[in-house]
Amino acid sequence: MLETVGLSAAETDVYRALLAAVTAAAREVSATTGLEEATTQRLLVALEEKGLARGVEGSPGRFAANPPYVTLLPRLERRADDLDKARAAVADLMETYRRSAWTRGAGEVIELVTGAAALRQRLEQVQEGARHELLWFCKAQYVAMPSGTNQAEFDALARGVGYRVLYEQAFFNDSGAVDNVVRAVRDGEIARAVPTLPLRMAIADRRLAICPLAPAGPAGNPHEVTAAVIRGSSLVEALVALFERYWEVGVPLRVTEEGRIGETGLRADSASLTPEDQHLLSLMVAGLTDESIAGQLGVSKRTVQRRIQGMMNLAGVATRMQLGWQAARRNWI
Structure with missing residues (x-):
């Protein structure tokens, strides 16, 4: 019972017998506890070393018990403090596990991808794995994939994957941007334009979204580019709703026979x-x-x-x- 404060069951029995006898020798305690005398002698010495017993002055071989409130209560209080600390540490570990287990259990809802090369590779993989539709927010400047280098889009369009792409107005100021959009629209991309977009984003089959978290373009450090890969969750649903809201107000981009973009089919000034x-x-x-x-x-x-x-x-x-x-x-x- 007193293992918590560092006493074995045998030591506890000897200490209890010594408390009842006030003073006793090993032979007397042995008779009370049923333990061999040699074992009892060894246990009494152990209790003395732990501060629970003391030798009786002037009576060699006899021992007296020290009061429990002097010896055991301080130990118990220290153990209680240690237990509280251990409990707090366990609670912290459980919280860490809960967060980690929730992320894994939800299919790794959010994953961080660091570095322009890793982000470009992930964007290509997402497009290669798409089966139905890609939704894109294209902001001015790029963080991982320069305009005109996304061959995965043309491969996906060729196998029947739909692309709906929203471009912000400043996107067309990038070098070669107009020609690249013309090529994509001619290959089947449905494009619209809006004055500005709140973020960069790609959504595949309405179940996975990639959102680069870098506000700047290629001027930044490519190794510091970070993106969130978000899998099937209410957050993806919210991003899809955001896309559809901007799509509603976007201006359709059509391509003329001359390769001009931004015309609507009716010339007006x-x-x-x-x-x-x-x-x-x-x-x-x-x-x-x-x-x-x-x-x-x-x-x-x-x-x-x-x-x-x-x-x-x-x-x-x-x-x-x-x-x-x-x-x-x-x-x-």
Whole structure:
């Protein structure tokens, strides 16, 4: 019972007998405990070394027990402190295990990939393993895969994998970007453009996403590039929803026979619009409601809606947000 404070069962029996006898020799304790006298003598010496017994002065061979509150309680308190520390250490280990086990049990939900070369390899592997669709956010500049070097996309397009790609406006300022997008669209990529994107991202079959975590482009250290690989989870679902939200407002990019991108099939410039149309556009972009615009122009609300729809048809867009961006892009206002 006292093993916790460092006493064996035999030592405990001898100490208990010594407490009851006040003082005793090995022979007397042996008779009480049933242990051999030689063994009892050895145990009494051990108790003396541990501070639980002492030799009786003037009586060689006799021993007296030291009080338990002097000898055992301090040991017990020290053991209690050690136990608390051990319990805290075990709790910390359990928390580490829980986090690790949760990640592994969820199919390694989030994995970090470090280095531009490793990220480029992972992007290629993801595309090679895709079966249905790739969704992309393409921001200006690159962190691992320069524009025009993604041969895995063309291989995937050739075997029937769909690509929907959103480009931010500044992307087309990169050298060779326009020609590369033209080639991809001609091979089957469905492309749209938006003024800006919040992050770089690729999603394969709506079950795996790769998000480079580096804000900068190729000017940064390629060995410091880090990306999160996120597997089937609510986080992937949220990223898909984010993509679809931006896709809704993106301007479709079509390629003409001459290889021009950004055209909608209908050529339009500011000369195609009347001053009234340009005024209406400026009011719409400013956020006025159709009713307020009608009041400003002195026309009916229905007329405002009809003229806005006409400009949307002219620009080849499906939403007013897209029309506003196209109007700014084409200098209509």
